[in-house]
Amino acid sequence: MAYSNAFAALADPTRREVFERLAQGPRSVGDLAEGLPVSRPAVSQHLKVLKEAGLVTDHPEGARRVYQIDPQGLGQMRAWLDRFWDAALAAFQAEVERDDDKEDEA
Amino acid sequence: MSQTITPAPIRKTLSVRAPPEKAFEVFTAGIDRWWPRTHHIGKAELGRAVLEPRNGGRWYEVGVDGSECEWGEVLLWEPPRRLMLAWHITAQFTYDPDGYTEVDIRFTDAGDGTTRIDFEHRGLERLGAEAGSTIARMDSGWGQILGLFLAAAEA
Missing domain, CATH: 1.10.10.10 (Winged helix-like DNA-binding domain superfamily/Winged helix DNA-binding domain)
Incomplete structure (x- = not known):
């Protein structure tokens, strides 16, 4: 929509x-x-x-x-952003911790 | 009736196994290392995401063809504790220089080498307010209606 x-x-x-x-x-x-x-x-x-x-x-x-x-109407954009940030922040977390692991090994 | 209801901000809390300095650095200077490749607004495929590390710094994408497309800017640069960004992307996924929503991220040292991150994306009612020229033709009642709609949608 x-x-x-x-x-x-x-x-x-x-x-x-x-x-x-x-x-x-x-x-x-x-x-x-x-x-x-x-x-x-x-x-x-x-x-x-x-x-x-x-x-x-x-x-x-x-x-x-x-x-x-329609509860799905204008709330859709918010729901989309909510899902987007979940995925983005999970990727960020993985990247920070991957980096951290690398330093620990160094 | 002059009730104003706004959509609830998106809030996320997470804990990362790194000190705040590292978490802040990866979030900002390292944004291209974690930003989902599928999420960009330029016509060309995403080459890299860039966040300039200073107050007023640009937040933008560079396409694989070298074209640049703005996403927003740094509203508050307080390493390693707080970062506030202006998200100038509309509900139609286009860049709007005049309208924005706010992304506010706080990094708190939780001890044991971990950082608590409190994330908030707020001002979402503006995604509607900036939705296009139709708004300009409407009288002042629209904000109330939007509020009512969102209240009902979230009930």
């Missing part, structure tokens, strides 16, 4: 409002449309964009579809 997509998706004020509501917990399209000055199909359209940007996911719950913030 490209993060620029995520930010472009949030540039629209109504879409941000939909997203903020989802930040409070999973909601159906009907729940989300309540109190918003836009139609239900418009909310669906916003959800589609948010979903394509990797910001929200959906799953069926009985007869309706429930949307929630």
Whole structure:
């Protein structure tokens, strides 16, 4: 997922409002449309964009579809860095200790 | 609501069997000896990784074709106890001269010839903030939303 997509998706004020509501917990399209000055199909359209940007996911719950913030979305970059540093620091540790062993032998 | 939540820094603690002076030296002057070869942002394959040993020193890669590509710079140079680096690499893995996240490494003498290393990569919210020109077109609300999103993602 490209993060620029995520930010472009949030540039629209109504879409941000939909997203903020989802930040409070999973909601159906009907729940989300309540109190918003836009139609239900418009909310669906916003959800589609948010979903394509990797910001929200959906799953069926009985007869309706429930949307929630994608825990894999923006957290992905952090997870990637976390793994990267694990590997890099392990390599660093091996290098320091290899060097140390060499000196001990000298 | 003006709650600001930022992503948790990446923190690592490790112990190496070497005194702080050696650990610091290998981390900095010896960075090319351990930096994962697969991780670079230049178009050419990684020739070597370089960290200039001083405050304000450059942190960059030299490609096998001789081309150079910046990664960041030294924010704090305090051998052998502390090193702070600016990581100017965006979420799209490009160099951004204006935006950076911080990599902070402390080397503590743990006795018995070992060094405790406390590593932190922080300011990760800026990986989003610097993500592109889309940000400039958005109003001040985006930071809050990013915070909410990250809080939810990490819950």
